Amino acid sequence: xxxxxxxxxxxxxxxxxxxxxxxxxxxxxxxxxxxxxxxxxxxxxxxxxxxxxxxxxxxxxxxxxxxxxxxxxxxxxxxxxxxxxxxxxxxxxxxxxxxxxxxxxxxxxxxxxxxxxxxxxxxxxxxxxxxxxxxxxxxxxxxxxxxxxxxxxxxxxxxxxxxxxxxxxxxxxxxxxxxxxxxxxxxxxxxxxxxxxxxxxxxxxxxxxxxxxx
Numbered sequence: 001x002x003x004x005x006x007x008x009x010x011x012x013x014x015x016x017x018x019x020x021x022x023x024x025x026x027x028x029x030x031x032x033x034x035x036x037x038x039x040x041x042x043x044x045x046x047x048x049x050x051x052x053x054x055x056x057x058x059x060x061x062x063x064x065x066x067x068x069x070x071x072x073x074x075x076x077x078x079x080x081x082x083x084x085x086x087x088x089x090x091x092x093x094x095x096x097x098x099x100x101x102x103x104x105x106x107x108x109x110x111x112x113x114x115x116x117x118x119x120x121x122x123x124x125x126x127x128x129x130x131x132x133x134x135x136x137x138x139x140x141x142x143x144x145x146x147x148x149x150x151x152x153x154x155x156x157x158x159x160x161x162x163x164x165x166x167x168x169x170x171x172x173x174x175x176x177x178x179x180x181x182x183x184x185x186x187x188x189x190x191x192x193x194x195x196x197x198x199x200x201x202x203x204x205x206x207x208x209x210x211x212x213x214x
Contacts, residue, residue, distance in 0.1 A: 003133050006080040008126060011088025012114060016100070026089075032082035041146045048073050048147060069151035071164060074144065078137075084129050091125035092118065124207045131203035135196050141168035167192060 013019075014026050048067040051057060056064025067073045095118060103113040119126065144150075150162030150169060165173070171192060175185025 002075070002079050003081065003084065004126060004129055007084030007129055008088050008119065010080065010085045011090075011125075012092050012118065014085070014089045015092030016097075016118075029082050029085055033086065038142055041142055044077050044143065045146055048076070069148050069164070073147040074140070074164060074166070077143065077147075084132070087129060088122070088125050091122040095121055127203060127206045131199055131206075135199055138167045138192065138196060138199075140166050141172065144169045 014022060045068070049055075049065060050061035051066035051072075052059050052061045054064070054072075055066045055068065055070070057066050058064075067076065099117055099121070100113055103117045108116070144164070144166045148164040150165035150173070152163055154161040154163055162170075162173075171185055171188045174181055174188055177185075
């Protein structure tokens, strides 16, 4: 939800608002689309470990583990994305400004124009971002392994519960748990594939329905 809100508002700002350095800042965001997620795992690890006043750290981010092994390590780095901002911006640019001006003439302020006029008319982009966020969270493996590895662990009923273990990491851990668990890991992988395929079909149908409604 946080990712959708930030991406949508950032895309709106780049498409509708005029401020100094807008084009240069947007170019930097586009450059982020050219960087592979794996190449920024170490910088993410260092920044999260040095997060001030968290995980035993002092104000300078020293002395503790910061946000490592917490839910924050899997939330904060993904609150916004270059592709999501770019996608929302392109939809906002295709939306005619005349409707914004008509809303202002009718007495609507900037927020009312955004939430009641603009966003309802660019719902296909919101729908696409929603399903991309869901599927990417299901496929998240490298960052999950490096930043939390499923920790913190909880002992419950003789079993170890990995509280931050996401679906892809769970499949790998199930497969390599023992020689007898290979079938379980493969079955989970098949279910995972079906889940992602169903989400993709739902996203396609939902997007088409929004386009027809408009």
